[in-house]
Amino acid sequence: MNLIHNILVCVTQQKTCERLIRKAAELKSEFNGQLFVIHVAKPEWNFLDNIKEGEALEYLFGISKSVGANLSVLKSNHIVKTICDFSLDNKIRYIIMGETQNDHTENYFYKELKKTLHGVEIEVVPYIEG
Numbered sequence: 001m002n003l004i005h006n007i008l009v010c011v012t013q014q015k016t017c018e019r020l021i022r023k024a025a026e027l028k029s030e031f032n033g034q035l036f037v038i039h040v041a042k043p044e045w046n047f048l049d050n051i052k053e054g055e056a057l058e059y060l061f062g063i064s065k066s067v068g069a070n071l072s073v074l075k076s077n078h079i080v081k082t083i084c085d086f087s088l089d090n091k092i093r094y095i096i097m098g099e100t101q102n103d104h105t106e107n108y109f110y111k112e113l114k115k116t117l118h119g120v121e122i123e124v125v126p127y128i129e130g
Helices: 015-031 051-066 079-089 103-116
Strands: 006-010 035-041 070-075 092-098 121-125
Touching: 006 015, 006 079, 015 035, 015 051, 015 092, 015 121, 035 051, 035 079, 051 070, 070 079, 079 092, 079 103, 092 103, 103 121
Parallel strands: 006 035, 006 092, 035 070, 092 121
Antiparallel strands: none
16 A cells, blocks of 8 residues: 655745646655645735736646646745644645755755654755756
């Protein structure tokens, strides 16, 4: 009997996050679980007024739907806690997140998630400039 491992993809409001969703979609059948995509924004971030960011999220929503996942956009001042709570609520066993150009931010998120979510594997996909 195969174990079920739900997968969570953490995205930002950038079209380049498509690579993260596609990577998770490849793993979905292997893990026999559901695929979730999440974007957590601070309440003061008004991406809907920013056409480029709004278009990027709409694009990622379409990519998510095409691989059988929903994109959840949540607002919170506590991004790591929100991702952890979402992971626990949805029995996430595998998280895919992207490496950013700004290493200290990525390291902070990775370290905090790893410290809080025991038994969850986290994969950081390298940033590809392009």
